[in-house]
Amino acid sequence: MCVEKMSTIVAVAGKGGTGKTTVAGLLIRYLQQNSQTPILAVDADPDSNLPEALGMTGEKTVGTIGRTREDFFVNRGQVPAGMPKEAYLELKLSQVLVEAKDIDLMVMGRPEGAGCYCYINNVLRKHLEILGKNYPYVIIDNEAGLEHLSRRTAQDIDFLVIVSDYSLNGLRASVRIKKLSDEMKLNVKAHCLIINCAPESVSPRFLEEVDKTGLPLLGFMPEDKTVPQYDIERKPLISMPDDSPVVTAINPIAIKIFQEGKQ
Ligand SMILES: Nc1ncnc2c1ncn2[C@@H]1O[C@H](COP(=O)(O)OP(=O)(O)OP(=O)(O)O)[C@@H](O)[C@H]1O
Ligand SMILES: [Mg+2]
Numbered sequence: 001m002c003v004e005k006m007s008t009i010v011a012v013a014g015k016g017g018t019g020k021t022t023v024a025g026l027l028i029r030y031l032q033q034n035s036q037t038p039i040l041a042v043d044a045d046p047d048s049n050l051p052e053a054l055g056m057t058g059e060k061t062v063g064t065i066g067r068t069r070e071d072f073f074v075n076r077g078q079v080p081a082g083m084p085k086e087a088y089l090e091l092k093l094s095q096v097l098v099e100a101k102d103i104d105l106m107v108m109g110r111p112e113g114a115g116c117y118c119y120i121n122n123v124l125r126k127h128l129e130i131l132g133k134n135y136p137y138v139i140i141d142n143e144a145g146l147e148h149l150s151r152r153t154a155q156d157i158d159f160l161v162i163v164s165d166y167s168l169n170g171l172r173a174s175v176r177i178k179k180l181s182d183e184m185k186l187n188v189k190a191h192c193l194i195i196n197c198a199p200e201s202v203s204p205r206f207l208e209e210v211d212k213t214g215l216p217l218l219g220f221m222p223e224d225k226t227v228p229q230y231d232i233e234r235k236p237l238i239s240m241p242d243d244s245p246v247v248t249a250i251n252p253i254a255i256k257i258f259q260e261g262k263q
Contacts, residue, residue, distance in 0.1 A: 006132075006133050007040075007132055007133060007135050007137060007138055008136065008137050008158050008159075008257075008258060009132065009140070009156060009158050009159075010027065010138070010139050010140070010157070010159045010161060010257060011142060011157045011159070012027070012140065012141050013160060013161070013163070013181075014144065014162050014163035014164060014173070014177065015144050015164070015170065015173035015177075016144035017165075018163045018165050018196055019163050019165075019196035019197065020045075020141055020163050021045070021048055021050050022053070022237060022246070023161065023194060023196065024041070024050060024053070024140075024141035025050065025054060025141075025236075025237040025238055026237065026246060026247065026250040026254075027161075027254055027257070028041055028054060028103060028238060029240070029247070029250075030251060030254035032102050032238070033242075036136065037102040037136075037137075038102055038103065038136070039102060039103045039135060039136075039139060040103075040105075040106065040131065040132060040134075040137070040138045041104070041106070041139050042105075042106050042138065042140040043058060043105065043108060044108045044140055044141060044142045044143065045108075045142055045143035046063070046108065048141055049231075050107075051098070051105060051107060052236065053236060053238060054100075054103060054105060054237075054238050055100075055236030055238055055239065056098055056100055056103070057098065058107035060095070060098065061107045061108060061109025061110075062096050062106065062107065062108050062109055062124060063108060063109030063110045064096075064109060065092050065093065065096065089127075090127060093124070093127045093131075094131075104135070106128075108124075137258070140157075156187045156189070157186060157187065157189065158188075159188075159190050159191075159257050160177075160178075160181055160186070160188045160191045161193075161194060161257070162178065162191060162193050162194070162215065163193075163194050163196050164193060164194070164196070165195070165197055166196075166197055166198045166199065166206065168206075171209055171210065171213050174193055174215060175215070178214075178215060192215060192216045192217070192256075192257075193210065193215040193217050193218060194219060194220075194253060195210070195220045195221070196220075197221065197222070197223040198220035198221065198222060198223075199223075200222065202220065218253045218256050218257070219249065219252060220249065221245075221249045221253075222246065222249060224245040224246040226240060226245075226246070
């Protein structure tokens with residue numbers, strides 16, 4: 001019997017400022033345009049602007065719910081009589097979800113206070129696993145570095161999309177991220193690479209270096225002046241025109257991830 005897989009989970013990683021949020025936003029845009037919905041967008045970067053990229057607000061964050069058992073069950077309100085504690089927690093987490101047409105957004109935020117986040121992280125991981133099953137596509141925008149991936153959102157990841165800039169340093173960082181994900185034993189089915197802000201003509205030497213990373217190259221994204229322009233004008237990235245260079249570039253990349261990747 002063929003059991004159809006429920007959702008495709010894509011996590012976007014990379015070193016700081018390489019274009020992770022831009023790529024995550026554009027992948028979500030692609031899915032929405034192609035009616036491959038509903039999408040669960042997860043903003044796993046405390047400093048991220050994924051909500052803005054999607055034209056949504058991320059005021060309610062998982063981090064504000066609490067960090068410890070006490071936060072959940074004592075400091076932040078009473079569990080209604082007769083309700084199991086875990087169910088109450090699930091309810092609180094579901095209230096954090098920002099819902100819009102086609103896209104639901106979960107913002108992790110920054111948990112308050114110092115100390116161990118094990119409890120919230122465990123709850124969250126389980127919650128995301130359950131929640132993710134309701135969506136055919138889950139896109140996770142990560143902060144630079146990967147540690148939190150295992151702590152907070154690790155689950156079966158179909159594609160770990162690593163975004164690099166057009167530099168050898170960017171490629172080296174991408175390889176480190178791949179190694180880290182192996183060391184952390186993240187359950188990643190495929191790693192792949194996107195080079196962002198690439199020049200029109202890519203040097204053959206650079207391609208050789210890409211080859212040496214061993215990471216399958218999904219494609220290049222050009223520098224596109226509409227991207228910072230949208231940012232400055234506070235326009236959501238998701239509403240960029242079809243003919244803008246980054247949108248044109250992301251389409252074949254998205255097809256590789258969402259269509260060919262399913263086969
Ligand atoms: N292809 C592009 N063309 C022009 N500008 C771009 C492009 N991609 C990203 N940018 C700009 O570069 C900056 C960083 O992009 P982005 O926020 O997507 O990176 P990031 O990897 O998510 O950063 P961080 O590590 O801070 O989360 C932003 O100002 C964005 O507008
Ligand atoms: Mg970002």
